[in-house]
Amino acid sequence: MLDLNILTQALGDLEEDQVIELLKEFAATNPSENEALEAVAACQRGMAIVGDLFENGEYFIGDLIFAGEFLTEAINVLKPSLGSGATKVMGTILLGTVQGDLHDIGKNIFKSMSEAAGYEVIDMGIDVKVEIFVTKAKEIKPQIIGMSGVLTLAIESMKETVDALKAVGVESKIIIGGNPVTKESCAYVGADAFTTNAAEGIKICQGWE
Template identity: 75%
Template sequence: MLDLKVLTQAVGDLEEEDVMDLLNGFVETKPSEAEAQVAVVACQDGMAIVGDLFEKGEYFVGDLIFAGELLTEAINVLKPVLGNQENVVAGTILLGTVHGDLHDIGKNIFKSMSEAAGFEVIDLGIDVAPETFIKKAQECNPKIVGMSGVLTLAIDSMKETVAAIKAAGIDAKIIIGGNPVTTEACQYVGADRFTTNAAEGVKICQEWV
């Protein structure tokens, strides 16, 4: 029987070998889809530990990147016993780094974590113009639009993009993330929520759906 607490802690400690051993042994027992979903939640709880340690300064960006890769690897092990994933998509997130900013580490971490949480993520990449966000949003009708930026200038690009999205009548929740975002910046931009922590950002998206 899979010890969920041990699995959660192994993910939180970034012990890749332990996580894989636990999950491969679990899959060999031919668990039900419901049991596999519980294992996914345990892995996600481990990511919450990672996020907390990053906020405390005990983990660094490299650890976050590795954690995102570890979570993706864990989900891939579980996929054969998770059944038809098309039926459990939590929602669609349209994601991109805004115009004028070329950073993508935080965006990519958020993408990995969101996909592991059951979201379909459409990643537009970096330096994404407002019209590109709008065109794709009209095509795929996402529940959530995520905008990332590291540079201070990204705040004005986010504001411009949010205004364009609302003017186009696109009905989606908007979350922004990155080093320069604050409560004040979120209000200025016109976004629904903000985060500087990828794990927290996924939790917010889960609340919305």
């Protein structure tokens, strides 16, 4: 029988080989969908450990990227046991780097960690024009809209985008992230929350449920 605590800790320790071996052995026992979902939840708790260690400075950006990638690999091992229901979707996040900014590392880490936490993420990429954010938000009605930017000019683009979204009645929660983002700029932009690291951003999103 799979020890969920060992699985959680192994993922938190970034022991990829151990995690995949544990899950392959588990999958070979033909587990029920509920048992497979418990294993996914254990993996997600491991991802939370990774996030905490990153916040504490013990893990770095590369560790977050690696953890997100191999968590996806871990869930793929379990997919045959998860049936058509797959994992419970926590909600939809519409994500993009705002107009005028071409940086995507932070956005991509946030995307990986959001998906690992059970969110469906619609990633529009980089240099996303205001009208694209608005059109897509009206189309899919996401619970959360995430805007990323590294350049200081991104703050103005974020404000323009938030103003445009509110003007057409979009009611999604809005979180902004990136190096230039502060409490003051969050208030200026009109977003609901801000973050400078992906792990904290996931916690904020989970708190909105």
